[in-house]
Each structure stands twice: as C-alpha cells, then as structure tokens.
Amino acid sequence: DSGVTQTPKHLITATGQRVTLRCSPRSGDLSVYWYQQSLDQGLQFLIQYYNGEERAKGNILERFSAQQFPDLHSELNLSSLELGDSALYFCASSRPGAQETQYFGPGTRLLVL
C-alpha cells in the first residue's frame, strides 16, 4: 500500500460523457501527478500539481483537465469521452525535495463504451 488512494476503482461510461477521477496523496506529499496507461501507449504523464498550482504538463488532451484542492487532493476531469480514452489512470504523489520518487495509487480503470 503506497498510501495514495484513488476512487473509483472502476468506471464504465459511454462516449460523449464526462467523468471525474479522484486522488488523495500520501500525508505530507505536496505534489500530485496524473498518468494514463493504455496497452498501445504505455505509461504517459499527463499533468503535475504542486501545492495547488499546476507545475508541469505532459500529453494531456484539451478535453481533460485537473485541479488540486487546498486539502491537496486532486481531481482529473475527462470530458467528451471517446473510445480511445479507455485506459488505466494513475495518480502519484511525492514529497518536497524528492520529486523523482513518486508513489503511485492503485489506479482507476476507465472503460468507455
């Protein structure tokens, strides 16, 4: 158990819909990272937040957005969903000064039908 929690564990929805994935970082961690993992693309970095502010962006689509709240939990919003958005979405967190050591949550498996 990494100490990072993600909800829901599984999500099934239809194309065109919008979903929200939630992540709670480990106690004391200020950074939250979101990753997408699909069979053909591997593990792709989406976005990073540090203490409520966006710090780095990766291959995140415009249909996707995220935020980190004052209590440091984060949400990833996926809208206008397409079949290709079906994937595992991981959240990770890290401590200040140890950003290269990330602790990953169990992931949310999203299936778009």
Place this chain on the structure above:
Amino acid sequence: LAKTTQPISMDSYEGQEVNITCSHNNIATNDYITWYQQFPSQGPRFIIQGYKTKVTNEVASLFIPADRKSSTLSLPRVSLSDTAVYYCLVARALTSGYSTLTFGKGTMLLVSP
C-alpha cells in the same frame, strides 16, 4: 531529459540473480537514475535511485559506472513474484523543486520455476 534504452524482455529462473542494464547516453549532470517496478494492473512502485557508483537497498542494487551513461539494476535471487515490468528512468531534480518522469517501454522480466 535523456532517453533510456533497455531490453524489451528477459527470462530467468527462481533463485538466480538478474541484471537489467539500461543505457542513457545523454544523461546530464543533475540527472538521477531511477528504477520502478510494475505488476499488471497496478501502479509502478519505486525500487531504487542513484547518482553514481553503487546503491543498495533491501530490494535491489544499482550499479552506475563513472561515465553514468548506463546503469544496471541487480535483483538477487529472484522469485516468481519478481515477474513484472521494470522501468529505467532518468529524472531531473530541479532547483525549483519539481521534475517529471518519462516512462519508456520497460523490461518485462519473467521468472520461471
């Protein structure tokens, strides 16, 4: 960030030592070498990190030659439960306090009885 190259797959037997080598020819002075392990449908797990020479923890050893253009993850006496994908990453610790991780394809290690 420096691109990493590692074997796509490796096979081993229980009780053997496994060495996975990763090349990172363009590593920069302030880059760290980090290894993660991932089991199917789980988030990656941090294994070990190093800058130069040798680092050892309870799980693995990491050998980094003086030129730092490659690194070798050593897993002593593997068991069936070590079957997983192993990722070699180069991570930059920035003075601003954040860095992102770029995951490649990883090495699929299969341990047989």
